[in-house]
Amino acid sequence: MSNEESRNSLADQAAAWVPPWQRPTPPGKTDDDPPHQEDLETETPPEGPEVSKIPQDPAGAAAEAEDLGDAVPLEGPRASKIAQDGDVGDAAGADSDAADANGGVAGEGAAGRVPKKQPAARRRVVVAPEPAPELDDAELRGALEAILLVVDEPVAEATLAEVLEQPPARVGAMLDQIAAGYTASGYGFELRRAAGGWRLYTRPEYAGYVERFVLEGQSVRLTQAALETLAVVAYKQPVTRSRISAIRGVNCDGVIRTLVTRGLVEECGSEPESGAFLYRTTTLFLEKLGLNTVDELPPLAPFLPDDVEELSDATR
CATH class of the missing domain: 1.10.10.10 (Winged helix-like DNA-binding domain superfamily/Winged helix DNA-binding domain)
Structure with a gap:
């Protein structure tokens, strides 16, 4: 057979081919019967305008929708009928669930439902400490x-x-x-x-008696210069070292360092005009003298000369 005859033969076969859905149903066979294997092999998905020629089967589609249940939404009078028939059991089940959730009250609708009682929030209890027993x-x-x-x-x-x-x-x-x-x-x-x-x-x-007991065989802890310097600081505090030296008439830098080391005198800032350090007595000083404040120091007026202010101004 030549190539031209082969092409004519294939063209004739293609023109004579009828899709399976347009073929007449053989006698003794229904539409529900499964297709033959040869039909499945030769069947191809329709394209173009042939799709619109596929016969619709509302009865078959409805039957499939009934089998699928809620998975396929239905429309039209058929769907409304199915919804009416199936809503009876669903409504009863929903009322039963609502009754269980709402403490046994059912059939009253959303507006009449009693919300489930929530557990009360835990409160932290603070236990106050027991008061100390009162001493007699x-x-x-x-x-x-x-x-x-x-x-x-x-x-x-x-x-x-x-x-x-x-x-x-x-x-x-x-x-x-x-x-x-x-x-x-x-x-x-x-x-x-x-x-x-x-x-x-x-x-x-x-x-x-106490002094003889404490100081017998021992030297005095503070020298005369230290006692004088400590007295100036106690009565003139806060005071600078230059002011102390002017009152005593001698340099007192070494004595001040000794008193600071003993804890009887301490620094308390600086003078705004000159920037010199200011000194004052400490709590230990009050403790050693048995005083509560420096205001309890005995007055110096009976022991000072009459021209003390003039002498003070002359030394400045």
């Missing part, structure tokens, strides 16, 4: 005396009240009572307020 007067007095015997510096009322866990007002009143009792009984020591706190001191009338 005898025990409080004994505790204060025991502490005051071992302290090496004046102790404030607030510190004693914190240690004993008692009100500061009660501790202060008991300290005053103890001090008055020592004085009335004539003890060789007394309880005195000094440097912002309380401490036991020997009485002035027994100072000679």
Whole structure:
């Protein structure tokens, strides 16, 4: 067979070919029967205007929609009928679920539903510490005396009240009572307020005996120059070193360094005009002298000459 005859034969076959969906149904075969294998092999998806010629089967589509259930939305009277028939069971199930969620109340709709009670928020309970037991007067007095015997510096009322866990007002009143009792009984020591706190001191009338006991065989700790310089600082504070030297008439730089080292004098800023350091006495100074403030220092007027101001101005 030549090539031309072969092409004519293929053209005739293509012209005579009929798609499977347009072929007449053979006798004894229905549309529901599965297609033969040869039909599937030769069947090709339609293109172009042939798509619109595919016969529609509303009955088959509806049956498939019923099998799929809610997966395929339906339209038209068929869909409304299915919705009416199926909504009865769904509504009953929804009411049952709503009744379980709302504590057994069902059939009242969204407006009548009772919301489920939420658990109450946890509240943090703060337990207040138990108050310290109140000491009686005898025990409080004994505790204060025991502490005051071992302290090496004046102790404030607030510190004693914190240690004993008692009100500061009660501790202060008991300290005053103890001090008055020592004085009335004539003890060789007394309880005195000094440097912002309380401490036991020997009485002035027994100072000679104490001095002999402490200083026997020992040298005086401060020289005369140191004592004079310390007195100038105590009465003129805050004061510069040049002012101290002018009052004493000698250079006192070395003495000032000694007093600072002993903790009796300290720096307290500088003079605005000259920038020189200012010096003042410390708490240790008040403690050693048994004073509460520098205002308790004895007046110097009885010991000064009448022309002290003129002498002071002349040395400037």
